[in-house]
Amino acid sequence: MGMNSRIEAAIAQAVAVGQGRGAVPQRLSSALGYATAPGGARIRPTILTSVALACGDDQPKLTDAAASALELIHCASLVHDDLPCFDDADTRRGKPSVHKAYSEPLAVLTGDSLIVLAFEILARQSGLAPDRVAQMILILSQRTGMPGGICAGQGWESEAEIDLSAYHQAKTGALFIAATQMGAVAAGQEAEPWFELGARIGEAFQVADDLRDALYDADTLGKPVGQDDLHGRPNAVTLLGVQGAISRLKDILGGAIASIPSCRGEAQLADMVRRYAERLTPVAPNVAASRSNV
């Protein structure tokens, strides 16, 4: 089974646990499936699984539980972020958002249920390796909640003054740090040496996002590049320009590859980061030329 199929199977199995059978509230049960499939790129579980494989993947069930738990948290965050009181998004991944398709109460409950399910899925594997599972639950909770997880990241958006470094690490970096650290722990390795890889992938994601926004605007809307920062927050393109941001992206990804701890699958993991870099880098004429060096 390829990695994508493995990850999809693990997520589907996890969601089925939450959906239940028999006397269950059918609409909420259905919404759990709707919110999690078909998925996006499954980037976070892919990174997690790649790190676990690089570390030997001696307990594949732990890896699968960790990968699906992480994706459930990501999906939950999308459902809640789409709510009318946040982004008020009518669509997500080309279909109506959960609150549009099911109702706002069911969207709140879908997010809540997916968060809880993530921890259940991990706890269910405790018999295999209680210490690893406990550590993964701790990592996942700290990268999801307050004061340093994605909840904190969203929380910064309600502040008058934003600590940009704390904001970006919580909002974008947190689940990538969880990905690399949980992947290592699932395979019996220490979490700490894997922090930097996750943090740098998170940074790269942020810069790539800024680039995509800027190029998208310039190409399709005719809006001047570098003036799209409606929220008054600096981004890589406004600070560095397009070429500068592309250089920055390459530097970050170079740093990410250099940070990979010594492990048996180090070379393949570096390849994975390079492939991931290609996915991250926006397709635009002046960008395509730089790609082969990333």
Place this chain on the structure above:
Amino acid sequence: MGMNSRIEAAIAQAVAVGQGRGAVPQRLSSALGYATAPGGARIRPTILTSVALACGDDQPKLTDAAASALELIHCASLVHDDLPCFDDADTRRGKPSVHKAYSEPLAVLTGDSLIVLAFEILARQSGLAPDRVAQMILILSQRTGMPGGICAGQGWESEAEIDLSAYHQAKTGALFIAATQMGAVAAGQEAEPWFELGARIGEAFQVADDLRDALYDADTLGKPVGQDDLHGRPNAVTLLGVQGAISRLKDILGGAIASIPSCRGEAQLADMVRRYAERLTPVAPNVAASRSNV
């Protein structure tokens, strides 16, 4: 330290972990404190701690972590239930609800953060007894999420047809079952024998709630008793009348006491249930007369 102070101290310590220090989003941090203190009766952690004490309470830190985790989940559920898309409640425990005091986005994030914090607080104690902690995380997740926890209980309210037994057990019973089972597991005992005590306390809570509604209406609103079921769902008073419901409450609590598994603190625990029964039973002339027999 008395049990109330012990529980309050544990909850305050848990909330402080989520609030963090330094570069944290201050309003969300503040909302976590606002949503959790001052608390209500802290019934669920009191039951949990009482069961742990009856079982020997050989790892008090586990008991405290479990009690505070359970209360965090309960507080999270109140914050989300008060949201405009659910009960649209302006006040809670005599002060503005979280979305009124802070904003709707911060109320969603407060609930999410408290759910996540509950699992973090448990996972942090894993070093003391990894197996007990893993089992408590499993119990708490199953009694909180889908398909059988309080999320499912709320989810039933979006269904055209409600399975009443599944609905009541998920909506009201779930966190009482978590209370008795987590209390036992915190002290190194099996969870299963403690299911019935939690389930019966949950049932008693439901009947007491129906009674309170009915008596409150009759005394203060002049609304005929037994006609207040706006949602078309049967309740104990409409089914049995006030005296019948009081009899039913006494039967359930008698059954609860009879179900207490053999343990060193069995007698004190039975006393706790009796005291709890007095708190549950509404104060009304025709009810006060029945109290001494509960």
